[in-house]
Amino acid sequence: MSASDTIRNRTWDQLQVGETATVERVCAVQDLILFAHVSGNTNPLMLPTQEEARAAVPAMAPSLWVGSLVSAVLGNILPGAGTVYRAQSFRFPSRVHVGDRLVATVKCVAKRERPLAVFETTVATADGRVVCEGTAEVEAPLTSVSTARRTLPQIIVDQHDHFAKLMAAAAHLPPLKTAVVCPDDRNSIGGVAMSAKGGLITPILIGDEGAIRRAAADQGVDLSGFPVVAEKDHRAAAAKAVAMVRAGEAGAIMKGNVHSDELLAQVVKKDGGLRGPRRISHCFVLDVPTLDHLLFVSDAAINISPDLTTKVDIVQNAIDLAQACGLPKPRVGVLSAVETVNVAIPSTLDAAVLSKMADRGQIKGAVVDGPLAMDNAIDLEAAQTKGIGSLVAGRADILIVPNLEAGNMLAKELTFVARAEAAGLVLGASAPVMLTSRADDARARMASCALALLYEHFRREGAPAGARPARRLAS
Numbered sequence: 001m002s003a004s005d006t007i008r009n010r011t012w013d014q015l016q017v018g019e020t021a022t023v024e025r026v027c028a029v030q031d032l033i034l035f036a037h038v039s040g041n042t043n044p045l046m047l048p049t050q051e052e053a054r055a056a057v058p059a060m061a062p063s064l065w066v067g068s069l070v071s072a073v074l075g076n077i078l079p080g081a082g083t084v085y086r087a088q089s090f091r092f093p094s095r096v097h098v099g100d101r102l103v104a105t106v107k108c109v110a111k112r113e114r115p116l117a118v119f120e121t122t123v124a125t126a127d128g129r130v131v132c133e134g135t136a137e138v139e140a141p142l143t144s145v146s147t148a149r150r151t152l153p154q155i156i157v158d159q160h161d162h163f164a165k166l167m168a169a170a171a172h173l174p175p176l177k178t179a180v181v182c183p184d185d186r187n188s189i190g191g192v193a194m195s196a197k198g199g200l201i202t203p204i205l206i207g208d209e210g211a212i213r214r215a216a217a218d219q220g221v222d223l224s225g226f227p228v229v230a231e232k233d234h235r236a237a238a239a240k241a242v243a244m245v246r247a248g249e250a251g252a253i254m255k256g257n258v259h260s261d262e263l264l265a266q267v268v269k270k271d272g273g274l275r276g277p278r279r280i281s282h283c284f285v286l287d288v289p290t291l292d293h294l295l296f297v298s299d300a301a302i303n304i305s306p307d308l309t310t311k312v313d314i315v316q317n318a319i320d321l322a323q324a325c326g327l328p329k330p331r332v333g334v335l336s337a338v339e340t341v342n343v344a345i346p347s348t349l350d351a352a353v354l355s356k357m358a359d360r361g362q363i364k365g366a367v368v369d370g371p372l373a374m375d376n377a378i379d380l381e382a383a384q385t386k387g388i389g390s391l392v393a394g395r396a397d398i399l400i401v402p403n404l405e406a407g408n409m410l411a412k413e414l415t416f417v418a419r420a421e422a423a424g425l426v427l428g429a430s431a432p433v434m435l436t437s438r439a440d441d442a443r444a445r446m447a448s449c450a451l452a453l454l455y456e457h458f459r460r461e462g463a464p465a466g467a468r469p470a471r472r473l474a475s
Contacts (some may be wrong), residue, residue, distance in 0.1 A: 011082025082141030191445025300407030324458030333396030336372025347402035
């Protein structure tokens with residue numbers, strides 16, 4: 001370890017009156033959010049909303065956060081390791097805002113009875129404006145210590161809200177008449193109410209009318225504007241929703257408090273279902289705190305062990321959804337356990353074929369590459385470390401999983417471990433089907449409604465919402 005990697009403290013005996021030390025820091029939005037978490041101070045003057053953070057509104061920093069910079073100088077540099085506070089006074093003649101570059105300075109002004117020392121403390125902006133001043137009394141260390149310069153572990157603060165952008169884009173479209181199957185619990189009826197209020201859907205409620213009305217009453221939801229179709233049996237309610245779509249009485253289906261299998265069995269029926277020209281698949285759309293873009297994961301809910309032909313449709317369905325959400329040329333990473341073709345691992349062979357099919361235009365609208373392992377599909381540094389040269393590696397927007405088990409575990413790990421928000425949509429059917437987990441909250445269901453509206457618009461117009469529709473050539 002070099003000298004530049006270590007910091008040596010100043011013991012009380014070594015300390016000289018007049019010695020100074022400084023630390024520089026730029027005030028960031030993340031500092032304010034973390035300080036609010038640690039202190040519990042949620043004063044709106046000092047805790048920017050997500051909208052303000054994205055718009056770079058210069059929120060005011062809490063005064064004690066500014067003062068805490070003084071402790072960084074005392075504890076790290078002068079006197080350094082082993083210093084213990086006795087007392088600190090502060091005065092704040094001016095305010096700090098996000099983006100201000102600050103210089104915290106301490107100056108030894110007196111040595112008292114061993115081990116006490118007194119420091120003049122100041123925090124000023126880069127242009128010399130004093131924002132904090134005071135006096136610190138500390139116990140200086142008595143033993144000389146060299147410590148390694150420490151890099152604190154990364155803390156993830158989610159400052160993105162990609163679902164809000166989707167909802168805003170979908171809100172410009174006419175609401176989608178939606179048959180909602182068994183919305184008789186808190187999350188599903190709340191999602192219906194929120195989505196209807198946001199102008200995304202016009203709901204038709206199908207299920208046990210008493211249970212639906214009790215759930216609505218518990219959540220304070222007014223059902224006076226929503227038609228209710230009474231059907232106590234879950235399977236019959238799902239069949240009724242499919243029949244309404246086939247008859248043109250609804251344009252989409254939304255899952256409520258019903259098992260996915262019961263709903264999907266009606267959707268995928270050969271006779272009387274909603275099958276289209278492609279294989280039906282499911283796509284999770286995740287807002288992951290560590291990513292600055294939406295992540296699409298498919299198929300994690302319908303096709304258990306898809307063959308190559310099915311995977312072609314899974315990939316194309318996911319590409320269409322990503323384009324509907326505003327990605328003109330999404331990057332598709334086809335996942336396996338390794339990033340090289342291995343004849344003993346069939347998913348690597350499928351991935352290589354899918355990649356070549358995209359090169360030859362058999363899969364359209366995206367850049368497709370595989371096989372890729374999860375790390376080098378999503379992390380650029382991991383891809384570079386392994387020497388993978390690819391337009392997709394480290395930058396994937398869409399992840400195609402080898403089978404349902406892998407996809408379901410991946411999506412739920414991101415949701416419950418990485419705290420991602422998840423929405424979901426069934427693709428390839430003759431109408432959108434919002435297939436959310438019964439544990440999903442109202443916001444996740446609203447995001448799924450936005451996906452359905454954007455996807456249906458894309459299928460109808462050939463272009464995402466807000467874009468000019470593709471010119472249709474005369475036959």
